[in-house]
Amino acid sequence: MRIDSVDKLNHWREKCLKKRAAQKRKVLVCLGPGCLASGSDEILGELKKILSEKKIKGVSVESIKKTGCHGLCARGPLVVIEPEGIFYSRVKKSNVAEIVETTLEKGELVEKLLYKDPSDEQTIVDYKKIPFYARQQRISLRNVGQIDPDDIDDYIASGGYSALARALNGMKPQEVIDEISRSGLRGRGGGGFPTGRKWATCAGIDSDIRYVLCNGDEGDPGAFMDRCIMEGDPHSVLEGMIICAYAVGSREGYIYVREEYPLAVVNLQKAIDAAHERGLLGENIMGSGFTYDARISRGGGAFVCGESSALMKSVAGEIGEPRAKYIRSVVRGLHDKPTVLNNVETFATVPVIINKGGDWFASIGTETSTGTKAFSLAGKVCNTGLIEVPMGISLREIIYDIGGGIPEGREFKAVQTGGPSGGCLPADKLNLPVDFDTLTEAGSMMGSGGMIVMDNRTCMVDVARYFLNFLVSESCGKCVPCREGLYQLHGLCVKICEGKAVEESLALMERLSKVIQTASLCGLGQSGPNPFVSTVSYFRDEYLAHIRDEKCPAGICRDLITYTINDKCTGCLACIEVCPVDAITGEKKIKHVLDQEKCTQCGSCYAVCKFEAVDIE
Amino acid sequence: MTQQDVTRLQGIFGRNPREPGSLIAVLQDIQREFHYLPREALSETAKALEVPLSKVYSAATFYSAFSLTPRGENIIRVCKGTACHIKGADLLLDQLESGLGIKPGETTPDLKYTIEVVNCVGACAMAPVMIVNAKYHGNVPCNRALRLVKKA
Ligand SMILES: Cc1cc2nc3c(=O)[nH]c(=O)nc-3n(C[C@H](O)[C@H](O)[C@H](O)COP(=O)(O)O)c2cc1C
Ligand code: FES
Numbered sequence: 168m169r170i171d172s173v174d175k176l177n178h179w180r181e182k183c184l185k186k187r188a189a190q191k192r193k194v195l196v197c198l199g200p201g202c203l204a205s206g207s208d209e210i211l212g213e214l215k216k217i218l219s220e221k222k223i224k225g226v227s228v229e230s231i232k233k234t235g236c237h238g239l240c241a242r243g244p245l246v247v248i249e250p251e252g253i254f255y256s257r258v259k260k261s262n263v264a265e266i267v268e269t270t271l272e273k274g275e276l277v278e279k280l281l282y283k284d285p286s287d288e289q290t291i292v293d294y295k296k297i298p299f300y301a302r303q304q305r306i307s308l309r310n311v312g313q314i315d316p317d318d319i320d321d322y323i324a325s326g327g328y329s330a331l332a333r334a335l336n337g338m339k340p341q342e343v344i345d346e347i348s349r350s351g352l353r354g355r356g357g358g359g360f361p362t363g364r365k366w367a368t369c370a371g372i373d374s375d376i377r378y379v380l381c382n383g384d385e386g387d388p389g390a391f392m393d394r395c396i397m398e399g400d401p402h403s404v405l406e407g408m409i410i411c412a413y414a415v416g417s418r419e420g421y422i423y424v425r426e427e428y429p430l431a432v433v434n435l436q437k438a439i440d441a442a443h444e445r446g447l448l449g450e451n452i453m454g455s456g457f458t459y460d461a462r463i464s465r466g467g468g469a470f471v472c473g474e475s476s477a478l479m480k481s482v483a484g485e486i487g488e489p490r491a492k493y494i495r496s497v498v499r500g501l502h503d504k505p506t507v508l509n510n511v512e513t514f515a516t517v518p519v520i521i522n523k524g525g526d527w528f529a530s531i532g533t534e535t536s537t538g539t540k541a542f543s544l545a546g547k548v549c550n551t552g553l554i555e556v557p558m559g560i561s562l563r564e565i566i567y568d569i570g571g572g573i574p575e576g577r578e579f580k581a582v583q584t585g586g587p588s589g590g591c592l593p594a595d596k597l598n599l600p601v602d603f604d605t606l607t608e609a610g611s612m613m614g615s616g617g618m619i620v621m622d623n624r625t626c627m628v629d630v631a632r633y634f635l636n637f638l639v640s641e642s643c644g645k646c647v648p649c650r651e652g653l654y655q656l657h658g659l660c661v662k663i664c665e666g667k668a669v670e671e672s673l674a675l676m677e678r679l680s681k682v683i684q685t686a687s688l689c690g691l692g693q694s695g696p697n698p699f700v701s702t703v704s705y706f707r708d709e710y711l712a713h714i715r716d717e718k719c720p721a722g723i724c725r726d727l728i729t730y731t732i733n734d735k736c737t738g739c740l741a742c743i744e745v746c747p748v749d750a751i752t753g754e755k756k757i758k759h760v761l762d763q764e765k766c767t768q769c770g771s772c773y774a775v776c777k778f779e780a781v782d783i784e
Numbered sequence: 785m786t787q788q789d790v791t792r793l794q795g796i797f798g799r800n801p802r803e804p805g806s807l808i809a810v811l812q813d814i815q816r817e818f819h820y821l822p823r824e825a826l827s828e829t830a831k832a833l834e835v836p837l838s839k840v841y842s843a844a845t846f847y848s849a850f851s852l853t854p855r856g857e858n859i860i861r862v863c864k865g866t867a868c869h870i871k872g873a874d875l876l877l878d879q880l881e882s883g884l885g886i887k888p889g890e891t892t893p894d895l896k897y898t899i900e901v902v903n904c905v906g907a908c909a910m911a912p913v914m915i916v917n918a919k920y921h922g923n924v925p926c927n928r929a930l931r932l933v934k935k936a
Binding site: 200201203204205240241243385386387388389390391394395426427428429465466467468469470481483484485486487543544545546547551552553583586617619621625630633634637641643741744745747748767769770771774775 | 804805806807808809811812842843846847848849850864865866867869870871872874875878879881882883902903904905906907908909910911913918920921922923925926927
């Protein structure tokens with residue numbers, strides 16, 4: 168059905184809601200990236216099979232709802248039973264029959280699959296009460312994990328496209344821009360540029376053509392918020408883009424999606440097709456006379472293509488080399504026309520601001536960083552997953568109250584934010600509020616929202632080396648400071664990891680960092696030295712241990728450590744099986760022997776040993 | 785190139801507008817159909833889109849999605865994003881390298897397996913992550929890596 172007026176949309180929403188109400192019983196299966204990686208596709212298959220064979224009152228195959236990421240990936244695969252909101256975690260294929268029999272047929276709980284709070288072993292049935300969720304506030308992620316991304320009517324039932332209707336009918340383009348400006352919304356892709364100001368600049372330029380593009384490149388390794396939104400709630404991104412297009416007067420645009428996200432491409436394409444069919448995208452949207460169309464442009468797997476000018480080159484079919492930005496891309500962007508480029512999360516936030524008002528959004532968060540921000544919590548933290556919190560919350564609350572702290576009783580060492588452009592913050596910065604300006608002042612960056620927690624088994628020199636290596640291979644090579652500077656910086660860092668550096672290297676590296684930061688062409692080089700600069704300022708002793716004592720205190724840098732097998736060895740053969748260079752010999756139930764000549768210090772034996780029988784020195 | 789390959793290539797050219805702006809899209813289609821970019825396909829692309837071969841080569845080597853050498857029947861992608869790196873992605877690589885006798889970017893001589901290293905696949909919560917063909921595996925212990933590959 169085509170929706171060609173606001174009345175029709177409201178009417179249709181009523182219908183969708185009625186349909187929803189008639190089907191109270193729903194079984195939500197999470198198909199977010201985390202749950203998929205722990206096998207939720209098999210759960211879905213099994214559930215479909217059982218429900219198509221079995222007759223249960225009020226339940227059928229139709230009751231199954233595939234959703235995007237629920238957030239608590241660490242406990243996946245997740246299955247949620249509505250309307251009660253029963254939260255089953257770590258579901259195995261073999262549990263599916265039991266869920267069907269016990270919960271769907273008899274209305275009872277499967278105790279062993281319920282969430283148990285690690286602190287007091289209490290089981291929690293309703294997932295809104297789990298501490299991980301209770302502390303969050305979801306705006307950009309409002310529908311992710313709740314709706315079926317393939318079903319536009321599910322989005323409409325949840326209030327979808329009502330913001331677009333409001334904008335098209337009753338708001339002038341300038342009023343839309345004013346509302347966004349009032350909200351204080353700053354770009355979620357890393358730069359934190361005020362979105363309203365960007366839109367106003369674009370709208371103010373005299374031009375026959377303007378473009379509205381969405382940045383779904385998410386190149387920051389360790390971040391997956393944008394993936395979850397594109398896969399789990401693609402219509403919210405589209406709706407945000409159309410509202411922007413109306414505000415700035417654009418008729419076409421692209422969503423640039425990175426190569427590694429095939430499911431995001433599929434779900435976005437389905438959303439685009441469905442919106443076309445409903446008359447919400449394309450010619451004469453909702454009968455308003457306004458026309459905008461969006462297409463997908465697939466990336467080719469290059470980090471630098473997330474940078475605005477490189478992205479626009481890539482969309483135009485060229486290699487993604489950034490240009491100098493004395494004229495900003497909002498003025499001269501795609502095909503040299505004025506272009507608005509915003510991040511996925513930024514666009515997904517826009518409809519909520521239009522509906523609830525800029526003042527409402529600005530009342531959340533801090534004065535200069537309003538609203539909420541999505542983060543992907545990964546690394547050495549118990550509750551790895553996807554979260555959204557009000558700006559201004561402390562790092563400690565995120566890592567300990569929501570994240571559940573560090574696993575295996577280890578000690579917190581650092582948290583990395585901002586990806587390759589960001590830095591690592593140590594324990595004494597845990598009370599800092601998370602907002603754009605505070606994190607930058609502390610030597611890191613908000614970035615796009617990747618947050619990686621590190622414990623004392625993480626070497627900070629190795630982390631710097633890791634990021635520099637990443638940047639060397641991702642630098643486009645166009646400007647010398649970035650191409651050569653990062654290469655040299657990386658080389659010196661490797662020497663430190665190998666225990667072959669001299670103390671003067673550090674001063675040289677710091678000087679070199681300044682040059683790269685000042686003289687590089689684009690953000691990649693300008694922020695490239697950050698991972699080194701932040702680790703060397705907060706963890707200088709660790710660098711010095713590598714240089715002076717030729718030791719890696721975290722036991723990571725392979726050239727500086729030795730592994731030995733101690734008397735706790737029970738002779739279980741596990742390490743012998745896993746050693747990639749056959750350096751360990753021995754027989755069952757007899758203490759194994761490690762040949763130091765052959766050993767490459769990879770640490771596989773340490774990783775598989777269940778008896779703490781491998782020592783690192 | 786066989787006659788069949790040429791027909792497939794013509795099909796790709798037909799689906800995309802014949803203009804320089806289609807370069808990346810065409811290369812992506814070739815990569816998807818042939819699993820790599822054959823040399824002849826690059827020169828045909830240059831002719832079809834009227835762009836210099838040097839420009840085609842430049843794009844083909846700029847983006848990591850493109851490969852200039854044939855790849856194996858099974859593609860093993862090991863994530864080396866930040867989360868996977870600090871959770872032991874190197875150990876998975878050690879296992880795969882010694883088990884299959886190839887390094888990342890290489891293909892076994894029988895064209896059965898290719899190991900690739902990728903920068904984050906967006907499943908960081910389950911690090912370390914490995915993708916065998918299209919199937920994601922999360923929290924992979926190093927001693928299971930090879931078994932997961934052989935099972936594919
Ligand atoms: C090297 C580099 C990589 C970037 N990668 C991304 C990215 O993956 N996703 C993104 O949204 N922005 C990325 N950005 C920021 C974009 O250039 C741009 O500021 C942003 O997409 C604008 O949208 P926003 O204002 O909504 O954040 C990157 C910038 C640089 C310099
Ligand atoms: S770091 Fe490996 S999936 Fe993101």
